Amino acid sequence: MSNDSLGRVETKSFIHKDSFSLKSGKTLQGFEMVYQTYGELNEAKDNAILICHALSGNHLVAGLSEDDKKGWWDDMVGPNKAFDTNKYFIVGSNNLGGCHGSTGPNSINPENNIAYGSSFPMVTVGDWVKSQDLLRTHLGLPYWYAVVGGSLGGMQALQWSIDYPDLVKKIVVIAAAAKLSAQNIAFNEIARQAILADPNYNSEDKLPKTGLGLARMLGHITYLSDDAMREKFGRDMKKGEVNFSYDVEFEVESYLRYQGESFSNRFDAHTYLLMTKVLDYFDPAESHDGNLAKTLKSVTAKTLLIAFSSDWRFSPERSRELANAFIEAEKDISFLEIDSPHGHDAFLMPSETYDSAIETFLEKNE
Amino acid sequence: MNKLIGNFIQSNARVLDLGCGDGSLLAFLKKNNQVKGLGLEIDHQKIQKCLQKDVSVIDQDIDSGLSNFQDQSFDAVIMSQSIQALRKPEVALEEIIRIGKEAIISIPNFANWRCRLQLIFGGTMPVSSALPHDWYSTPNIHLCSLKDFEKLCIDHGADILDRQLLSFDGEEQSFMKVAPNLLTEIALYRVKARN
Numbered sequence: 001m002s003n004d005s006l007g008r009v010e011t012k013s014f015i016h017k018d019s020f021s022l023k024s025g026k027t028l029q030g031f032e033m034v035y036q037t038y039g040e041l042n043e044a045k046d047n048a049i050l051i052c053h054a055l056s057g058n059h060l061v062a063g064l065s066e067d068d069k070k071g072w073w074d075d076m077v078g079p080n081k082a083f084d085t086n087k088y089f090i091v092g093s094n095n096l097g098g099c100h101g102s103t104g105p106n107s108i109n110p111e112n113n114i115a116y117g118s119s120f121p122m123v124t125v126g127d128w129v130k131s132q133d134l135l136r137t138h139l140g141l142p143y144w145y146a147v148v149g150g151s152l153g154g155m156q157a158l159q160w161s162i163d164y165p166d167l168v169k170k171i172v173v174i175a176a177a178a179k180l181s182a183q184n185i186a187f188n189e190i191a192r193q194a195i196l197a198d199p200n201y202n203s204e205d206k207l208p209k210t211g212l213g214l215a216r217m218l219g220h221i222t223y224l225s226d227d228a229m230r231e232k233f234g235r236d237m238k239k240g241e242v243n244f245s246y247d248v249e250f251e252v253e254s255y256l257r258y259q260g261e262s263f264s265n266r267f268d269a270h271t272y273l274l275m276t277k278v279l280d281y282f283d284p285a286e287s288h289d290g291n292l293a294k295t296l297k298s299v300t301a302k303t304l305l306i307a308f309s310s311d312w313r314f315s316p317e318r319s320r321e322l323a324n325a326f327i328e329a330e331k332d333i334s335f336l337e338i339d340s341p342h343g344h345d346a347f348l349m350p351s352e353t354y355d356s357a358i359e360t361f362l363e364k365n366e
Numbered sequence: 367m368n369k370l371i372g373n374f375i376q377s378n379a380r381v382l383d384l385g386c387g388d389g390s391l392l393a394f395l396k397k398n399n400q401v402k403g404l405g406l407e408i409d410h411q412k413i414q415k416c417l418q419k420d421v422s423v424i425d426q427d428i429d430s431g432l433s434n435f436q437d438q439s440f441d442a443v444i445m446s447q448s449i450q451a452l453r454k455p456e457v458a459l460e461e462i463i464r465i466g467k468e469a470i471i472s473i474p475n476f477a478n479w480r481c482r483l484q485l486i487f488g489g490t491m492p493v494s495s496a497l498p499h500d501w502y503s504t505p506n507i508h509l510c511s512l513k514d515f516e517k518l519c520i521d522h523g524a525d526i527l528d529r530q531l532l533s534f535d536g537e538e539q540s541f542m543k544v545a546p547n548l549l550t551e552i553a554l555y556r557v558k559a560r561n
Contacts, residue, residue, distance in 0.1 A: 304417075323424060324434040327404065330380065335424045336413060353410050357417060365420035 004079040006063030009036050009071075011101065014093075014138050020131065026121035029110050033135055034101030035059050035093035038077060039085035041141070048089045048141045049362075050132060051077065052149030052156035055219075055275045056267060058100035061092030075350045082355035083148070088362070091139065096131050097123045097274045105270030118202055118270055125152075125282050129159045133167065143167040146362060147301075150174035150347035151314060152275070155282050158322075161301040162284050172358060174306045175347040177318035178292050178325065179283040184313065187222055188276035191215035195269045212269040213260030220259050225310035225343035285325075292321075293328035304361045305335045306354065308346035334361070367472070367536030367554075368394040371444060374470050374528070374556050375399045379441035382406070382465065384428050384458075385448035389416030396421070404440075429453045432461040443469045447496075447552065449515075450474065451505040456522050463524050463559040472554045474534075477511030477547050496534035496551045512547045519557055528556035 013034050020028045036059050041048060051061050051073065062077035062085075064070060071092075077083040083090055094102040097120060105120040136144065147160040147168050154176025161171045180188075191214075195201060198211030221229075233252040248254045288294040303326060307319035316337045326333035338353050340346035346354075368391050375381060377399045383392050386405025389412075395401040405423040407413050416423035426434075429452055443466030449455045450473060462469045474496040475481075481492035491501035499506065510518070512529075519526055531542035531550040542549040 302422075320426075320434070327424070327434070328436055328439070330402070330439075332422050333404070333424070334413075334417060334422050335426075336410070337425045338410075353414075356414055360414060360417040363418075 004081070005070075005074070006038055006078050006085065008066070008068075009038065009060075009063035011036055011059065011066075013101070014135050016131070016134050016138075020134075022121055022127050023124045024122045028096070028103065028121065031096055031103035031131065032101070032107070033093055033096065033103070033131060035091055035135060036061060036063070036071075037139075038062050038090040038092075039088050041089040041139075045140070045142055047087060047145055048091065048136075048139070048143075049083065049146045049148060050136075050144050050160075051083070051090060051092045052128075052132075052147065052153035053092065053095065054149070054151035054153045055272075055279065056216075056263070057153065058098060059092045059094040059102075060100070061090070073348065075348075076355065076358075082350060082358045083362070084359070088145070091135070093132060093135055095123075095128050097271060097278070099268035099271040104268070105274065106268055116270075118273075120270060120274065122277055122281075123274065124278060125155050125159045125284075126163065128156055128278075129163050132156070132160075133164060136167070143169065146170040146172065148172040148174070148358075149176070151176055151344065152279055152282075155279075159282075159284060161299045161303065162295060165298050165300045168301045170302045170304070170362065172304045172306065172361065173319075173322070175308055175311050175314050175319075175344055176305075176322075177314045178285060178322045180280055181318070185280050187218065187313075188280055191218055191276055192273055194218070195273055198269075201269065207264075208269045209261075209264035212267065212272055213257075213264040215269075215272055216263040216267075217256040217260040220256060222313045223344040225312065225341060227310060227341050228343055228345075231341070292325035296325055296329040296331060299326075299329070299331055302332045302361075303334070304357070305333070306347075306357065307335075307337045308340040308342065308344070309337060310341050311344045311346060313344040367446070367532070367552075370530060370532070370536065370538070370554060371395070371446070371470055371472075372398050374468075375401060375442055378402070380404075380439075381442045381444060382435070382440040383444045383446070384432075384462070385445065385451075386412075386416065386421070386423060388412045389419045389421030389423065391444065391446065392416075392421045393419040428458060432458075432465060435461075435465040437464055438467055440466045441468065442466055445469070445471045447472050447474055450508050450510060452508065455508050455510075456518060459518060459522050459524060463557060466558075468527070468556060468558045469524070470554065470556055471515075472532075472552055473510060473512075473515050474506070474552055475512055475547070475550045476509040477513070478551050479548050482548075494534065494551075512550060512553050515553070515555070519555075523560045524557040525560045526555055526557050528554075530554040 062071040147157040149157045154173040157171040194214035195211035198208030200206040201208040236251040285292040307316035323335040381401045383405045392403035484492040532552040534551040
């Protein structure tokens, strides 16, 4: 693994002035999208890769942010890393509805000059892809050499290959699914209820931090595997013994509370609500009466699907369903199930098999 | 061997290679027969090599079933010297001829004279170039002879369209026709589902 870092990376902003219609029927009067780029665009402009972020991610993919925090995929994006910035021009953007600079619930609604908050219109993966295509045009890219993402990011990569078959050569869909299961929607619903039930939700001067923290605690459990939690915490106690109270006693409680609290300080509850809805609504096969293979008929991108053995939020079976639809549609598809104890979070962590599969797949063969 | 298999494959065919290893055969067929290939493999190092060769590959264990493949969805399904390593070769054969309009299957011949001699005079389980493993570490848990395989085909609804008799390095040897079940080291079959 390389220690090469990209150092401090500048955040840029793309402003779309025209109105932008959403799948929900609502319209945004223009939008701002923040993004970062890593590596250089070559002369042929055929080395651009879009990395799509997941639920709580953003455009800070690699390098260091202004407050010296490492990007969420810094272990895998950089010089000589799986996504090698010596070879590729990599773009990471913050999705619409986000809370890290792109137009979202914290932005001012031009119609009434107050922040959108809960009135920010619902967006979909398809809307995101459409907005990312405007960014592509803005950057002067004829097409993406690859679109890549894990989890909700993988769903965007998949949507890209369906909606813009001529504008993407390869996709890598990691730890994702073609649609959410009832269990997945159920987890999202509890997360939403935690936020909506917070008395500070929609209050004028307070934030629903307790609810958002709870939502994150729940989410966090589903991102780890049973084994990983046993390994990390077991039944370890903070003070070595029980004290018959509802205070923090077990290490795992302490960890979850910390995760919930720190998350609620850096993330927006409206964005979280929105993102869970985007996940729940995702179902590209809807346009073809639920027939995924038919939906994929138009795809021309070479596709690599990666799943992780201990991921139960988006289990390998969900990726296999997707792979089978690609096979039925007679598409160029490869699928790899990587052994990992890290659950859904494994997609964020480099490993030899994972890195080299991506590196090899991205290699130009023509 | 790749060339012999290639002779059985139409150009532009859709080909499924079960147990595709490092993807050499599919890469060869892609180059020479312009096939649209897909491989199945479980060894991640070999999958890596497939990706290096630009061969599409699915991480899937044949023993856990092939029900994810549609009927007659491939022009040819290839199983090269691995049917004897499966838990249920008879189920695999039925699946192969269901999925493929044709199937190309090669087997190491356990009734080859060298194997017979080793067993009769050496009193040990045969080890040869075609079957290089010791009895305790061999992946080949369902070894068979040409006669055995041909009976399997008859019993499980497969018609044999072609048979080639080869040495372990994949060379065609016409002398083997004299006594195929005794002389052949590897047999290559082209089969399809009986109508």
